[in-house]
Amino acid sequence: MNTQVLNFYPSKRAAAVSSVPERELKWDRMEVILKITERCNINCTYCYFFNLQNDDYKQHPAYMSADTIAATASFIAQAAKQGGVQEVQLDLHGGEPMMMKKARFEEMCSVFQEALAGIPKVRIVMQTNATLIDDEWISIFAKYDVGIGISLDGPKEYHDKFRVDHQGRGTYDSTIAGLRKLQAAIADKRLTYGGVGVICVVDPEQDARAIFSHFVHDLGLKTMHFLLPMIDHDNIKPGYKEKMTHYLCELFSAWTELGDPQVTIRYFRRMLALLLGGEKFPESYTKLMANNTAYTIASNGDIGPADDLRNTFPHLFWTGANVRDTTLEEFYRHPEISSHNEAALQRHETCDSCCWSQICDGGDFVGTEAFRYSRSNAFNNPSVYCDTLQALMTKMVEFSVGRGVSFDYIAHRLNQTA
Ligand code: SF4
Ligand code: SF4
Known part of the structure; x- marks a missing residue:
């Protein structure tokens, strides 16, 4: 895909096109x-x-x-x-x-x-x-x-x-x-x-x-x-x-x-x-x-x-x-x-270092990137529901451990790298 494909848009912002990384669309x-x-x-x-x-x-x-x-x-x-x-x-x-x-x-x-x-x-x-x-x-x-x-x-x-x-x-x-x-x-x-x-x-x-x-x-x-x-x-x-x-x-x-x-x-x-x-x-x-x-x-x-x-x-x-x-x-x-x-792929440094990030991913699993948005930082924020999600995930761990799941196993899941 090259920038010519985009020229059918008589558009504004054509200059921005060449700077956009190309991802495989599969x-x-x-x-x-x-x-x-x-x-x-x-x-x-x-x-x-x-x-x-x-x-x-x-x-x-x-x-x-x-x-x-x-x-x-x-x-x-x-x-x-x-x-x-x-x-x-x-x-x-x-x-x-x-x-x-x-x-x-x-x-x-x-x-x-x-x-x-x-x-x-x-x-x-x-x-x-x-x-x-x-x-x-x-x-x-x-x-x-x-x-x-x-x-x-x-x-x-x-x-x-x-x-x-x-x-x-x-x-x-x-x-x-x-x-x-x-x-x-x-x-x-x-x-x-x-x-x-x-x-x-x-x-x-x-x-x-x-x-x-x-x-x-x-x-x-x-x-x-x-x-x-x-x-x-x-x-x-x-x-x-x-x-x-x-x-x-x-x-x-x-x-x-x-x-x-x-x-x-x-x-x-x-x-x-x-x-x-x-x-x-x-x-x-x-x-x-x-x-x-x-x-x-x-x-x-x-x-x-x-x-x-x-x-x-x-x-x-x-x-x-x-x-x-x-x-x-x-x-x-x-x-x-x-x-x-x-822009929506950005993750705030708090999310990068957060123990829940493999599950939560900045909070996107309960909604969209819009939950991370602010006018000043765009998407470079934790989810607006961050505190709620942390409390909920903590409850889920308590529930799982209470049902016999080993805490070490959960820690292992949370620590895997994406
Ligand atoms: S939104 Fe909160 S709980 Fe979710 S990954 Fe970011 S810091 Fe962690
Ligand atoms: S008014 Fe909107 S939310 Fe209510 S039923 Fe119609 S489309 Fe759905």
Whole structure:
């Protein structure tokens, strides 16, 4: 790859290109966040897509057109082939993906399946508020093997605090109705999933044990992810870290006290696996993630980085790269993207010498490089959640030693070099 390849960008910053180190763009796994709809039937007050700084959606079509779907499918197929990718996960996102008409949705799934047929493993997963689920949708999910993740923030009083409709009314009841329909479809074998997963946005003012208990005991859920709010060193409030530490440590205690191996909390399981080793887990988070890439495609076909950078670094979504005229390699070689990615590789000296660095890697395993950002030092900081993560990892070591794992073995895992 030479700088000429980048000249299709009529761009600013061409001079910066030659200084950008070239990295091999090969991955085992590719995750594509597809903004198939950029409208929503509800209006969560904390919504990062509609209600924070980045309002790109106002310039984009409400739904991905058939033409953009076809161009996107070709783009992903080419990117996967060029990158030697063995597994593609398509994350159908919005807005609310089920606002797309069912016929268009089916056509889209079929276009993607056909275009990506040569890739060994392809998964289609949808993130939804679940309020629109009906039997027709369930048949479509079954036909195209679409996995479902539901956004649910806990019991009604917690969920309805932020997740409201356009009239400000809580959406818990509608979300639970959708969840129950999915669970019924699984029970009577119309769907063959192992279960339904939920994503809960953490509010450290809330009671982690009450939320976990509601998910497990009231709703029968087994798979859950607790998403940490997108904050950085410039906007953290006093007392926030302490509350977050309490929340996550209580959540970990509740999870381990339950002792049900079928109940999974995404990054707890991953952190423990890194700590304790195992067939699929290398000795560091860096190695675990080295073979993965994630990027976003908007409803107009514009390409951007992982969606969780949308509000912290909106300019990364404005490179002009589009699936119709850009390859993924060209996107990653774009000066803005390349410079950002290089900067994000920095680790603060505290992280370099930290005993948790093999697992924590600057805190990136619970979120993104945005957690390390400050205007004064860019990414050259520990995670804004550093204290919380240290407390959590200490709890994990205590838990493991209490279950008979030798402390020397854990020390050995922590001391391995990446
Ligand atoms: S359901 Fe999702 S996309 Fe819709 S308003 Fe809520 S957070 Fe935003
Ligand atoms: S963020 Fe904190 S815990 Fe994580 S590696 Fe850096 S210093 Fe260690």
